Amino acid sequence: xxxxxxxxxxxxxxxDLAVYSNEEQHVxxxxxxxxxxxSTNYLEHVFSELRKSGLVKSIKxxxxxxxxxxxxxxxxxGRILRVLxxxxxxxxEDSDNTAGSESVIRNCIKTSVWDKMNARLNELxxxxxxxxxxxxxxxxNGIDNTMYYI
Numbered sequence: 001x002x003x004x005x006x007x008x009x010x011x012x013x014x015x016d017l018a019v020y021s022n023e024e025q026h027v028x029x030x031x032x033x034x035x036x037x038x039s040t041n042y043l044e045h046v047f048s049e050l051r052k053s054g055l056v057k058s059i060k061x062x063x064x065x066x067x068x069x070x071x072x073x074x075x076x077x078g079r080i081l082r083v084l085x086x087x088x089x090x091x092x093e094d095s096d097n098t099a100g101s102e103s104v105i106r107n108c109i110k111t112s113v114w115d116k117m118n119a120r121l122n123e124l125x126x127x128x129x130x131x132x133x134x135x136x137x138x139x140x141n142g143i144d145n146t147m148y149y150i
Contacts, residue, residue, distance in 0.1 A: 001088065001089070001090045001121065003081070003085060004084075004085060005042075006045075006046055006084050006085070007081050007084045007085040009036070009038050009042065009043070009046060010046045010049075010050065010080065010083075010084040011077065011080055011081065011084075011133075012036050012038070013032050013036060013038065013043055013046060013047070014050070014055070014056075014068075014075075014080055014130055015130065015133045015134050015137050016032045016035055016036055016137075017032065017056065017066060017067070017068055018068060018072040018075075018130045018131065018133070018134035019134045019137055019138060019143065020032075020035075021065075021066065021067045021068060022067070023067070025067075026059045026063070026064060026065030026066060026067050027065045027066055027067065028064070028065040028066075029043045029044060029047060029065070029066065031065075032066075046084065047066060049083060049084060050080075050083060050084075051066075053083040054069055055068070055069055055070075055075065055079070055080065055083060056068060056069055057069045068130070071131070072129060072130040072131035072134050073129050073130075073131040074129070075129060075130040075131075076125065076126050076127075076128065076129055076130075077125045077126075077128040077129070077130065077132075077133065078122060078125035078126040078128075080130070081125055088118070088121055088122060088125065089114075089118055090114055090117045090118055090121065091114050
């Protein structure tokens with residue numbers, strides 16, 4: 001499994017959004033693009049998919065921008081990647097379509113290797129939240145991780 005640029009850049013942009021936005025503070029795509037070194041035009045396409053999936057909200061106007069539609073602690077990394085990548089399977093099921101005795105070997109490999117890899121990959125991305133990655137990003141960049149609740 002190799003993640004596409006869309007998946008990698010989209011995840012980076014979502015972490016950026018989790019770090020720099022809140023209910024009162026929307027983030028312009030240009031700001032994300034500048035901080036992350038990603039083309040604004042490319043991010044427009046990525047955020048179109050993220051908006052359609054309900055992961056982000058867009059606010060129009062001079063003070064507009066994007067914000068997360070849910071708390072970062074409720075957004076799983078797997079959900080983001082599935083929106084941008086589709087299936088997270090390590091192989092395409094149709095790519096190894098053989099018949100006869102070869103199919104026994106194929107099924108052996110499928111159940112012993114590919115299915116287990118898929119399960120572990122999905123378990124990993126579904127155990128990580130956007131907040132986990134945002135926290136790590138803040139730590140590595142010296143940004144205050146203090147959460148204030150009223």
